[in-house]
Amino acid sequence: xxxxxxxxxxxxxxxxxSPRGATADNVARTVAAIERAARDDVGLVVFPEACLTGGIxxxxxxxxxxxxxxxxxxxxxxxxxAPVLAVADAVERTGxxxxxxxxxxxxxxxxxxxYIVCLPGGVRHVHRKLQPDGERHLARGDRFTVFxxxxxxxxxxxxxxxxxxxxxxxxxxxxxxxLLVAPHARTGAGDAASNEWMRxxxxxxxxxxxxxxxxxxxxxxxxxxxEREDAGEGGAAAIVDPCGNVIVQNRQRKHIDEMIxxxxxxxxxxxxxxxxxxxxxxxxxxxxxxxxxxxxxxxRGFESRTASARGSVPVSFAMVRRERTQG
Numbered sequence: 001x002x003x004x005x006x007x008x009x010x011x012x013x014x015x016x017x018s019p020r021g022a023t024a025d026n027v028a029r030t031v032a033a034i035e036r037a038a039r040d041d042v043g044l045v046v047f048p049e050a051c052l053t054g055g056i057x058x059x060x061x062x063x064x065x066x067x068x069x070x071x072x073x074x075x076x077x078x079x080x081x082a083p084v085l086a087v088a089d090a091v092e093r094t095g096x097x098x099x100x101x102x103x104x105x106x107x108x109x110x111x112x113x114x115y116i117v118c119l120p121g122g123v124r125h126v127h128r129k130l131q132p133d134g135e136r137h138l139a140r141g142d143r144f145t146v147f148x149x150x151x152x153x154x155x156x157x158x159x160x161x162x163x164x165x166x167x168x169x170x171x172x173x174x175x176x177x178x179l180l181v182a183p184h185a186r187t188g189a190g191d192a193a194s195n196e197w198m199r200x201x202x203x204x205x206x207x208x209x210x211x212x213x214x215x216x217x218x219x220x221x222x223x224x225x226x227e228r229e230d231a232g233e234g235g236a237a238a239i240v241d242p243c244g245n246v247i248v249q250n251r252q253r254k255h256i257d258e259m260i261x262x263x264x265x266x267x268x269x270x271x272x273x274x275x276x277x278x279x280x281x282x283x284x285x286x287x288x289x290x291x292x293x294x295x296x297x298x299x300r301g302f303e304s305r306t307a308s309a310r311g312s313v314p315v316s317f318a319m320v321r322r323e324r325t326q327g
Contacts, residue, residue, distance in 0.1 A: 048218030
């Protein structure tokens with residue numbers, strides 16, 4: 001396992017609408033949010049999935065899916081495109097690292113839901129969504145994204161449905177991640193249950209693996225350019241500690257830009273149950289976890305999660321000091 005971080009990290013989770021076809025405005029608001037985070041001495045700000053392009057959303061019929069492929073291709077950006085470089089420039093000017101999502105047009109013609117973490121100094125890490133099962137016209141990523149940042153913080157990125165599978169978070173932890181960045185995008189007005197499921201599941205991912213989790217969920221993808229920001233339901237944001245406690249979460253329920261901030265104390269990682277549990281694993285007993293199911297699942301893959309009123313996860317609230325981040 002990698003060593004623990006050495007400094008406190010101030011992180012922010014940002015949620016806002018990302019209208020389809022309004023890339024210029026989405027980028028301008030993203031840059032403004034990075035500048036705002038700099039004024040709050042934030043070291044890392046996390047934005048939702050596809051926040052630059054919009055366009056994440058489910059459709060039902062094959063005709064609609066074909067149309068959506070055409071639309072998404074028109075929205076898609078390269079990882080060296082002007083909008084991405086505008087975000088990277090804001091990161092360089094402010095010194096605030098930022099994670100942003102987009103529909104990526106790969107050089108081979110495939111489309112991905114990708115997430116780029118831009119670090120000061122010009123380094124950019126790209127994660128391609130591993131589980132885009134609700135968007136069959138998007139290709140699957142084929143690797144985990146785990147990397148080091150200032151202050152000894154090792155980050156992993158899992159997008160949306162990547163977080164549904166407990167194995168993905170565990171792999172991130174085994175690769176040394178101490179902070180999981182978990183951007184998400186609503187797929188429709190009926191996705192509130194899935195959002196609630198994520199709020200319940202991510203504290204479990206945190207405590208199971210002894211790592212912090214930063215969750216940012218944007219408004220659902222069918223919002224069109226020009227629509228009012230207070231229309232319909234909003235997204236969600238939460239920051240969870242390695243013991244599964246929600247440090248802070250958003251309060252608004254409408255489509256307005258909101259930023260939540262917390263200071264991550266690395267000492268909590270070493271004292272968390274999950275950190276100790278990782279050393280107690282019995283890999284010799286787990287071969288079945290890496291095998292293919294004898295009876296494959298339905299070809300449609302998994303459906304959006306629904307939240308049940310039964311059961312609970314440990315949730316608490318803590319006041320944190322707002323000190324300048326050294327990392």
